Amino acid sequence: MNLRILWIWSxxxxxxxxxxxxxxxxxxxDELKRRLKEAQDNFQKxxxxxxxxxxxxNKRLQTLEQRQTAATNTPMPSPAPVPVASAPPNVAPPAVVxxxxxxxxxxxxxxxxxxxxxxxxxxxxxxxxxxxxxAGWSTAPDPSAELNLGGHDPLQxxxxxxxxxxxxxxxxxxxxxxxxxIVFFLDKDQETQVELEEAYLQSTALPANLQLKAGxxxxxxxxxxxxxxxxxxxxxAPLTLTRAFGPDGLRNPGAQISWLAPTPxxxxxxxxxxxxxxxxxxxxxxxxxxxxxxIDRVHGRATTDHGISSPGDLLYTPRLAVSFDLTDQxxxxxxxSAAFGANDTGPHERTEIYGGDLYWKWKxxxxxxxxxxxxxxxxGLYQQFEAGADSSAGLPRxxxxxxxxxxxxxxxxxxxxxxxLRGDWVDGNTGAADATDxxxxxxxxFSPALTWYPSEFSKIRLQYNYDQGELFGEEQSIWLQxxxxxxxxxxHKF
Amino acid sequence: MTKLTLLALVxxxxxxxxxxxxxxxxxxxxxxxxKEIGGNKVDLAVLAKPTEDPHFVDAKPSFILKLNRADVxxxxxxxxxxxxxxxxxxxxxxxxxxxxxxxxLAAARGIQLLEVPATLxxxxxxxxxxxxxxxxxxPVNARIVAGRIAETFAELDPKSADEFRANLKAFSDRLDxxxxxxxxRMAPFRGLQVATYHNSWIYFGQRxxxxxxLYLEPKPGIPPTPxxxxxxxxxxxxEKVRAILxxxxxxxxxxxxxxxxxxxxxxxxxxxxxxxxxTEGGYIPLMDHVINALAKALSAADK
Numbered sequence: 001m002n003l004r005i006l007w008i009w010s011x012x013x014x015x016x017x018x019x020x021x022x023x024x025x026x027x028x029x030d031e032l033k034r035r036l037k038e039a040q041d042n043f044q045k046x047x048x049x050x051x052x053x054x055x056x057x058n059k060r061l062q063t064l065e066q067r068q069t070a071a072t073n074t075p076m077p078s079p080a081p082v083p084v085a086s087a088p089p090n091v092a093p094p095a096v097v098x099x100x101x102x103x104x105x106x107x108x109x110x111x112x113x114x115x116x117x118x119x120x121x122x123x124x125x126x127x128x129x130x131x132x133x134x135a136g137w138s139t140a141p142d143p144s145a146e147l148n149l150g151g152h153d154p155l156q157x158x159x160x161x162x163x164x165x166x167x168x169x170x171x172x173x174x175x176x177x178x179x180x181x182i183v184f185f186l187d188k189d190q191e192t193q194v195e196l197e198e199a200y201l202q203s204t205a206l207p208a209n210l211q212l213k214a215g216x217x218x219x220x221x222x223x224x225x226x227x228x229x230x231x232x233x234x235x236x237a238p239l240t241l242t243r244a245f246g247p248d249g250l251r252n253p254g255a256q257i258s259w260l261a262p263t264p265x266x267x268x269x270x271x272x273x274x275x276x277x278x279x280x281x282x283x284x285x286x287x288x289x290x291x292x293x294x295i296d297r298v299h300g301r302a303t304t305d306h307g308i309s310s311p312g313d314l315l316y317t318p319r320l321a322v323s324f325d326l327t328d329q330x331x332x333x334x335x336x337s338a339a340f341g342a343n344d345t346g347p348h349e350r351t352e353i354y355g356g357d358l359y360w361k362w363k364x365x366x367x368x369x370x371x372x373x374x375x376x377x378x379x380g381l382y383q384q385f386e387a388g389a390d391s392s393a394g395l396p397r398x399x400x401x402x403x404x405x406x407x408x409x410x411x412x413x414x415x416x417x418x419x420x421l422r423g424d425w426v427d428g429n430t431g432a433a434d435a436t437d438x439x440x441x442x443x444x445x446f447s448p449a450l451t452w453y454p455s456e457f458s459k460i461r462l463q464y465n466y467d468q469g470e471l472f473g474e475e476q477s478i479w480l481q482x483x484x485x486x487x488x489x490x491x492h493k494f
Numbered sequence: 495m496t497k498l499t500l501l502a503l504v505x506x507x508x509x510x511x512x513x514x515x516x517x518x519x520x521x522x523x524x525x526x527x528x529k530e531i532g533g534n535k536v537d538l539a540v541l542a543k544p545t546e547d548p549h550f551v552d553a554k555p556s557f558i559l560k561l562n563r564a565d566v567x568x569x570x571x572x573x574x575x576x577x578x579x580x581x582x583x584x585x586x587x588x589x590x591x592x593x594x595x596x597x598x599l600a601a602a603r604g605i606q607l608l609e610v611p612a613t614l615x616x617x618x619x620x621x622x623x624x625x626x627x628x629x630x631x632x633p634v635n636a637r638i639v640a641g642r643i644a645e646t647f648a649e650l651d652p653k654s655a656d657e658f659r660a661n662l663k664a665f666s667d668r669l670d671x672x673x674x675x676x677x678x679r680m681a682p683f684r685g686l687q688v689a690t691y692h693n694s695w696i697y698f699g700q701r702x703x704x705x706x707x708l709y710l711e712p713k714p715g716i717p718p719t720p721x722x723x724x725x726x727x728x729x730x731x732x733e734k735v736r737a738i739l740x741x742x743x744x745x746x747x748x749x750x751x752x753x754x755x756x757x758x759x760x761x762x763x764x765x766x767x768x769x770x771x772x773t774e775g776g777y778i779p780l781m782d783h784v785i786n787a788l789a790k791a792l793s794a795a796d797k
Contacts, residue, residue: 204589204592209562210587260558260559260562260585266555266556266558268585321555323555325554325556331554331555333555361552365543365545365546366546366743367546368547368744368745369549370547415745416717455619455620455715457616490581491553491580492553493581494554494555
């Protein structure tokens with residue numbers, strides 16, 4: 001009986017609880033529904049608020065843009081309406097893509113459209129650090145004395161670091177771009193030297209196809225003179241260029257105007273006016289190197305700096321360059337350059353240098369990373385240097401004539417590999433002080449080289465030089481060069 | 495007298511050019527769109543060849559001349575051309591196409607670029623700081639760019655604006671219809687992996703639901719190495735990858751080695767109209783070719 005009652009009771013309790021439970025579940029569902037509704041409402045509210053916020057921001061942006069446009073007077077292209085930009089993978093894109101409405105009817109922006117993202121560029125300027133590092137051996141005990149006269153050539157047996165440059169370039173403002181090249185190198189005593197190789201600005205908005213360049217820069221003479229060493233096809237500078245322009249190449253403070261002619265093919269005329277002073281204007285108003293007694297000499301003559309007394313004492317560098325696309329895959333660039341100015345070996349002595357240059361390149365129509373290609377480059381120079389009389393040194397007034405030629409071919413036979421061959425030759429008339437002057441007399445050189453580029457930003461180059469010269473007889477050298485480039489470097493010219 | 499004639503000639507040149515809009519496109523894909531929109535109202539020059547590597551184009555002096563005379567420059571704006579375009583623009587001295595001018599159209603503007611690197615680190619290869627620049631391989635992006643081109647043309651030649659807009663509409667309608675067709679063709683292969691030589695197909699893969707994460711290059715711009723290829727071959731076998739996309743300038747021999755090992759098929763494609771035969775007609779014929787060739791390869795491998 002008791003058990004029965006207990007059973008009844010327990011059943012009743014169970015049932016009651018079950019009913020209660022059912023009732024509770026029902027109310028829970030209602031509660032959840034209510035909360036969901038609430039959440040949905042809140043979400044909708046938030047979305048609406050965001051829409052409103054975005055719309056108001058968009059309006060503000062438009063007004064600001066209009067104001068800015070009015071202020072700078074450079075109309076910005078109105079941002080195009082953007083339809084669905086992308087869908088996540090494995091999700092079917094909408095079957096109907098909204099047409100892009102064109103013209104003046106710019107539709108209101110809505111949050112369903114992706115926000116157009118484009119950074120103008122990661123920085124205000126390109127900043128790069130490029131180092132050339134050489135290792136090798138030469139039969140000449142001191143290669144830099146007579147053999148490797150270029151300032152960025154390998155300096156000595158063993159290791160040398162002839163060029164570590166910081167290159168900067170970027171837009172200054174809407175009117176100018178600027179470039180700077182600061183070069184560090186280790187001299188033969190492994191002391192760090194610094195050169196402000198280039199620092200100039202260039203106009204971007206001159207009328208009539210003119211362009212102005214001003215500051216310290218490489219004179220636009222020939223093909224290789226304006227190039228930085230890491231663009232060269234070999235570890236050293238061509239003999240004829242070093243002979244005319246000295247260890248550092250022809251560069252000076254000055255200004256240059258250039259004009260892109262309205263011809264059917266590329267024609268550009270340049271005129272540079274430079275100070276023409278110092279070691280970087282080697283054949284011009286250059287005090288020269290001190291002799292053991294400390295007297296500055298050029299081609300044996302003691303020099304006197306007579307400054308600039310007339311515009312004729314400045315250095316003038318005209319150049320004309322033309323280019324043709326011979327075929328779709330072949331381009332030819334030909335130029336004629338000259339440099340006129342005074343030199344420091346006497347009060348009225350002058351120097352004239354004339355040059356012709358040629359660059360021809362074939363590149364496959366299916367070039368992969370720019371390979372394969374064949375590039376031929378040749379330059380010829382003729383120099384007339386009026387050397388003043390130096391009675392204490394027993395040297396007469398005479399005209400030193402030098403001429404020279406180099407020709408090189410680069411063959412990028414497979415991606416990242418370049419085989420190269422260069423022939424160099426220089427000669428001149430006989431001068432009174434030639435016996436001790438490494439910048440005179442006949443000389444020729446033959447240089448094969450092989451370069452491997454692990455990537456665009458590094459290279460390893462092996463070069464052999466066979467040299468013969470009036471002054472030193474016969475020498476052989478082998479050089480290994482390693483280059484690395486950090487950062488972003490401005491694009492190179494053709 | 496001769497001086498005067500010369501002066502008159504020089505003065506007349508820019509005006510003579512105004513009869514049509516002179517357009518320079520850096521790559522042939524933009525060129526093809528400019529042709530669709532501009533029709534005979536534009537004079538078009540394209541700098542890069544459809545068959546060559548667009549990262550490494552020579553900055554030929556003749557390009558300086560073309561840019562000097564251009565009213566509009568259409569460039570990617572995502573650093574694909576950074577190795578050659580800036581020096582050309584320096585020489586071009588043309589304010590009409592200078593950055594920020596109405597005639598300078600950076601196509602990537604308005605497009606969500608993928609794979610924007612969080613950190614710039616070249617030990618991972620030659621990454622593009624602004625993201626993967628091969629965005630035109632997604633037809634939806636091409637459509638956005640076509641719209642921008644129409645806007646730019648309309649702004650520079652308001653008289654022909656209606657024509658440009660009509661051309662845009664016609665092109666967009668055709669592209670929409672084609673896109674549906676392409677989606678249909680690719681639908682059976684959704685989710686499959688496809689190998690590529692260089693990482694230039696992610697936008698395409700995303701649009702058509704294909705995985706494009708296997709590259710013959712170990713890192714962007716670094717040529718394939720035997721070790722890396724062995725890894726790719728293992729992965730291709732494991733993931734049953736049936737096709738390798740190879741572009742005209744890429745080393746087909748490398749791809750052939752991989753194909754021999756894996757039984758996959760080489761699909762000759764291009765990023766640019768004219769890069770492979772039969773795609774000279776423009777953007778739609780190019781995508782037609784890519785879709786058909788890929789569908790053929792994937793379904794053949796199915797059997």
